[in-house]
Amino acid sequence: MPLLSVNNIEVIYDDVILVLKGMSLSVEEGQIVAVLGANGAGKTTTLKAISGLLKTEEGEVTDGTIEFDGVKIDGMEPEKIVKLGIFQVMEGRRVFEDLTAKENLVAAAHTQKCSRGELEERIGQVYHYFPRLKERENGLAGYLSGGEQQMLVIGRGMMARPKLMMLDEPSLGLSPLLVGEIFEIIVKLNKELGTTILLVEQNARMALNIADHGYIMENGKIVLDDTTEKLKNNEDVKQFYLGLTEMGTKRSYRDVKHYKRRKRWLT
């Protein structure tokens, strides 16, 4: 049985805007699963449906079910879902700017009934993965660099010791070098700590390199899913997500064929 399974869900915002139209995916324990898709495809919405944060934005799962570890979680309060072991690292590096880096980590362990000692130990573990955070621990998080902020939000996720960590575009706006560093750590979290990862990304190349399984999402549903090995060799994926034509050169965004090919997936 998969750790997480999203079965044919429909999500509506503000009672009228239909954003997810029969979205399904499943994540096996111990895997890294990537979800790729263009802007507005509904990737973030999918994660919010799973974490329960949809409720904070007038969104609602109106059809289908979401199951985690054998428990039906759609409709649950976000606090409960975090306690069950899902942690969403939100898009856009949303650190608590007025808190120090260390306080950000402490706040993230809110659901954990652990002693002071255990708390410090976990903070130590985050610093082990992100030594730079240790140096800045008493600085206000708002003044950290973009890369450090990304490390901090992932570190917050680690504080809750989730079974499933969902990362929303962790590479957004970071230099290629830093993206590499962040992705290496994601792999480490998965291999060393056994955290199952659901990764939403625009950086398809990176995501497909580290993931076991990939989903391609368009317009509120999955249009393609396969092992990453197969996806990397799929012509459409190569063309639209890896930016390669058959000859292996970068394709132009103005390429009209793009839209034609795209349509095929929708039908």
Add this chain to the structure above:
Amino acid sequence: MQEFLQLIVTGLVIGSVYALVAMGFALIYKSTSILNFAQGEFVLVGGYVCLWLYTDMGIPIVAAFFITMIIAVFMGVMLERLILRPMIGEPIISVIMVTIALAAVLKSVVTILWSTQIRVFSPPIFSQKALEFGVVRISEVYLWTVGFAFLFLAIFAAFFKFTRVGISMRAVANDQQVAQSMGISVKKVFAISWSIGAMVSAVGGTLVGNINGVNITLSDFGLKVFPAVILGGLESIGGAIIGGLTIGVLENIMGSYLDVYLGGGVKEIAPFIVLIVILMIKPYGLFGIKEIERV
């Protein structure tokens, strides 16, 4: 010079109580975005409840003080749960009207229960005997007041800085949705904010009641809070504390030096003159939201 020092010291005493009440107000605003116009009525209720427990019921003062705090906490939680939480998502103006109505109701309840004439803690708890500190004289009751006020301010400053609950409250104030994403219950944080807000005000009421006695004008403390928090910046708890102290000192000094020229009453309006001046020159307060800009 001696008189000036004296005015500063006595101003700081009342200012420390303003600081307590302003801290409660700023806390509620910061975490729930509600401007609580009933803050002064929490002071009123606190003063009357403690006086009633001590003077009328004959409960020892330490116990009376703790029971007062417990009642205030309970009141804060209930008000949040029953009146303010259902207002979440309503327009700001409706929420403000609700707190104004709440203020009126609390005032009438106090009037009905205890009538309006001034009452004093009897037998007196602290002596009025003046102690000499160099050139400054300060009565014992003032010393106790400022001591307790600072004690409570320090306790809460430490609470927000060092405890896990305090840190999650600041997290909610900073970004509600992200706080929720890590399992922090915003509802609980709202309830805690209201109960702390009510509790520190009740402590303020008890302290001032011991200096001047209690009557219905205790609720005016709620008005003094506005210049204090505007001075300190609505979003800043530290700023509210400094604002409260400053207003206490300013009104004392302005009152005593300008009354001769203007025929009295300056002390009562001084804080509001400060308020207007601040709004004109520094609309976000001296310690207002320092949004961190990044490029």
